[in-house]
Amino acid sequence: MFLPGAGIVRRKPLERHQTLREKILETIRESILKGTLKPGEKVAEPELAERFGISRTPIREAFRQLESEGYLTVIPRKGAVVTELSERDVTEFYAIKSILEGYAARRAAGKLSDRDIERLEQINDKLAQLAEEGDVKTFFKVHGEFHDMFIEAAGNEKLADLIRQVGMKFNRLRIASLSLPGRMQISVEEHKKLIEAFRNHDGEAADHLVSKTAELGGRLLLESMKEQQSGRAHSPMAEAYDL
Structure with missing residues (x-):
């Protein structure tokens, strides 16, 4: 799994934020496409925040992007789950x-x-x-x-x-x-x-x-x-x- 390295830490805050957001997007997309994350399964914010060493803000931004692409469904007060396709x-x-x-x-x-x-x-x-x-x-x-x-x-x-x-x-x-x-x-x-x-x-x-x-x-x-x-x-x- 991706771990933020020294090169990323030295980036400007906005650049680092965008880079990590892209990493989160790619990680979740591939996990869904591979079947590691299955339809209906919850995608946990805390685990992603810990893995990437960041706050939940870029994670939530990534969730909104993935929802627009049909990968996730964000449910109020419940969180994000993998969208089931019929x-x-x-x-x-x-x-x-x-x-x-x-x-x-x-x-x-x-x-x-x-x-x-x-x-x-x-x-x-x-x-x-x-x-x-x-x-x-x-x-x-x-x-x-x-x-x-x-x-x-x-x-x-x-x-x-x-x-x-x-x-x-x-x-x-x-x-x-x-x-x-x-x-x-x-x-x-x-x-x-x-x-x-x-x-x-x-x-x-x-x-x-x-x-x-x-x-x-x-x-x-x-x-x-x-x-x-x-x-x-x-x-x-x-x-x-x-x-």
Whole structure:
């Protein structure tokens, strides 16, 4: 576990506060993704305060951030517990993702320049490399850059904000989906088809591809959740973290 070292102690108070907050966020996220912290389990403030050698203020700030990302639920006078995700959460999130991102792709198809498309290809090449390495965490980050690029190109700020807000709330689901066996490779191949649709300025094809890929991600995740509930499979997220 992380212990504050001399290098951190020498930082300015605000810098140290922010650094520790990020460490807390990363520690709790990974504990939930690995399954060390299970749905419904309480996350104790006193233990975290002692482990990191800090007051509870940055811990509570981290809890609020994690609640906004769908990892924790903060209950008044009780504290923070790991949020339980249902099959309904998966179904509803991927339905929204399919509609919103599909529309963004349709709008972006007529606006992306040759240079933009070249950049999308470069990002997807990086994703292919990360998929080969099995690096889910970095893949998730770069995958977001790919989608952000065509979402921003759609030219609708309110749409982009809405997609960002919904995506942030369900980061756990998105990482879980990408952690499924072969899922990253499927994403790379679907991106290749999407890039071709963008190159041809084919908005209808772009919309269809993005919608279909989102629906596939949700369906595969639902199947995985059902297998876990029946005790036939381990958590794909835990496997992605070498557990």
